[in-house]
Amino acid sequence: MLKYTSKIRETARRLLTEHRVDAVIGFRKGTVPMICQPVLITTPQEVDTLYWDSFCGVNLANYLPKRQGPIAIVAKGCDARNIVVHMSENQIKRDQLFIIGIPCKAMGDRRKITRALNGQEVLEVTEDADTIVAKGEGFEMPFNKADVLQDNCAICIHRNPVIYDKLIGEPVPEQDGIDRYADVQKLEAMGADERWNYFQDLVAPCIRCYACRDVCPLCYCPTCFVDESRPQWLGKSIDPTDTMTFHLLRAFHCAGRCTDCGACEQACPMGIRVRRFTRKLEKDVLELYAYEAGMTMEARPPLDVYRPDDSGDFI
């Protein structure tokens, strides 16, 4: 991780010094353990604030849409795929970007760590290749990193960026033999009522803060449907129908675009597993159209093209 940090700084310093870019989007160390903050730096003097560790789970592609001028961005596997999605949706141009690719070693989940510690507060975290050590008042607990990964990282099969201008380390081996859809299959096996109740319970604690939407690179609409007032599609209260409508529509808007980066789930202050919605759509798009979001600029996203032989008798 330290190696990545110094490589990121080195690259950023060179790009800014040589005026190849106006700014670099990366992470800096957070003010509390187990979270890093997205940062934009514009001068070589600031490059030492750039930082990397296993808690850079926020998807930086979220900061790109409609940005002007040449810009560098630090990108994990999923971030890079969301950059491709942005380019195919005309949110940013390839020639504006210098992508600092991170061969991603998967992100840790601060909630899993806190849960394993029975809520004891973590005051400091250190890590090496396979271990994360959480320290607090009167305890020091080593975790096997593989046990405390973000759920999406544990099943990720595209850790290396699909697109980059500089890769800051050797590519990491991709995981194979991963059963990516065990969770979705469980949902599919449920009857309609059971499934409906499952999702009702899932979103019951939702406070409609919209962090899951706002942290998502896909959600760049100038006015989200939930914020439309003429007509108003959605009530403002925490009525369960409105809450469910938000979640279902948000998920459908992500179909064929979601990279399963997990940022939404990490952002939720109420710990709601919002990926439960998007995962099913991801699986359907893969099965119906043999398409994975953000892998290439060559293929248009399935929801953006019509083919007479599209699968599905619903057309």
Place this chain on the structure above:
Amino acid sequence: MNEVKIQKERFANFLNSLTDSYRLYGPVRQADMVNFVPIRDTTEIDLSFQNTRLSSKSLFLPQSERMFEYSLDPARDDAHILKEVPRDYSPRAVIGVRPCDAKAFKLLDVNFDTQEYRDPWWVRARQSTTLVGLGCTTPCSTCFCTSVGGGPFDEEGLDVLLVDTGEAFLAKVLTEKGENLFDAAKTIEPADEELVQKALAIEQEAASKIVSRVDTSRLGELDTLALYEADFWEEVHFACINCGVCTYVCPTCWCFDIQDETHGRAGDRIRNWDSCMFPLFTLHASGHNPREEKLQRVRQRFMHKLKYYVDKYKNGVACVGCGRCVQYCPVNIDIRQVCRLMNAIAPPDRRPMHACNIAWVRSPS
């Protein structure tokens, strides 16, 4: 002041003895978090939390509150007449409120209960509620209550304060409402001197555990415009995604939006939490939005809490240092850092004058 001893093993009995006279609310564990809910079974109450995920403000300012109901049915005599939704304002006791949240209620009073306006829903909920606080023996690393006029055993706004001394609680009865609560509980054991001393030692130790400090001393004297135009907003706002987390978890954020919801011919007028971080918050009917940019919205949140409020009420900052926004902001925007930046700007007389700024301020808007 009256001090009472409640043995831990008798605590459930104590709570049960209140249920004839009070509706009980308290902290209950829900998966990974603890939040305030109505209590059906007093054994559900969990006082082992550091702080609740959501603040207890929803007890007085629910996220969605039906204020009025109406009918649009022309056949009815009361068609188109707003009628207040009946609510239960019988005595209520809230157990386990942290001192920061209790201080926040006092702070919200300056908005909802003033000489000019008395919000009836707020006022009646406040009047009918007895607050039994719980001092913080193990504060979080993000707590900075001692920097903003509070403390882990601060009594402001509480009717009773519980000090956890291990085997027993020392209950400090602070107000008449608190006395009434113990009258209802009937069996009372006065605290002995040993317990009082033990509680004092615990309080002192807890205060020393709050290591997070923020200097707010200059905020009042600093020039508003200088703060408004400070360069650091550019840096502060970048990561923000303008979600509602910081304002929704905050005990002092009081903004709301009133909406009518009609279903067929019946409808409700509902008051809902709102957030200055949402672009919709300031969108005018004309389509104009005075806070169109993210930077403006981020600045508003901090300026309101740390400058406008300070100037208007001369009552400190509009933050009680609970640290929730620090813990739950998805991108680690930390009010302590922002406060440090604000408090440290150069005094106005050392700043160069910008002709364009002055023109901007004077131009009619």
